Amino acid sequence: MTIHSDHPFATPEGERDAARRLRGRVGGQVSLWTAGTGGGRVGLTVSSWLVAVSEPSYVLGLLDPDSDLGEALRAGPGARCVVQLLEWGHRDLAEKFAGQMPAPGGLFAADEWHETPHGPRLATAPTWAGCVVHDVRELGWSLEVTCRIDEAVVGAEDAPLQHRRGRYQRPDHA
Template structure:
């Protein structure tokens, strides 16, 4: 076994996609959008999103249309957007389906059911949203999803962010 000082599968600098490199230079929020309740709930990590000010305000996100959560969000029409807090990077990986969580993703973290969907303890904020259009257009490889903000609950916790492949 060899210990590498860099990522062993990272392509050389000249072969890397400039679009992905541009995206990596921009700080991104780390959120888990969660829908449903009880034994019928699901969620997905989303960082490609922004807040659109207005009356009402909206969250706009790029969503993987193959995510199981997307079907549940379309069906229920509501979600809780959990803005993760410092120290919750592993939870982000679990809901992105790149880290294990025996028994399912909701076994990681402390979750409670709320009006719009599951809420995780320790988040920086929780936003209750309602889906604007169940058949959104594509933007790049994702769906351009608009969700109307119906409630906001802020905590005194520093938000988690992702930039350049690292959490901070």
């Protein structure tokens, strides 16, 4: 077996898409978007998102259009979701919801969740928002979802999970 210092299937440096590289350098806090109830719960790790402050305020996210969450939120106005900010200790959970790590028993089996009117909320996420979908549209290779924030809780920020250049990082190591 050969051990590589970089990803063996990575696109060669000179062939990489400039827009994807630009997005990778923006970086930001990793969020987990969840929706549904009971056996119909779905979720997705989202690092391409932002908050638009206004009255009311909105969360905008770029989702995988083929994801279960994308399908659930395509119902459009009135669909509900929870956007929670992940901490460094949630990185395995982030990988599971991104489809990069196995999730024995399902995505919601290994952690504690609280049912809310907006969907499942991760009990250990100190910061989260309950949202209602305002608009959904295709944008590039993504599904742009705009959600009105109905309620938000901002908790302590001990070790936020950051995503930059394709990797999870602690903010003190970014």
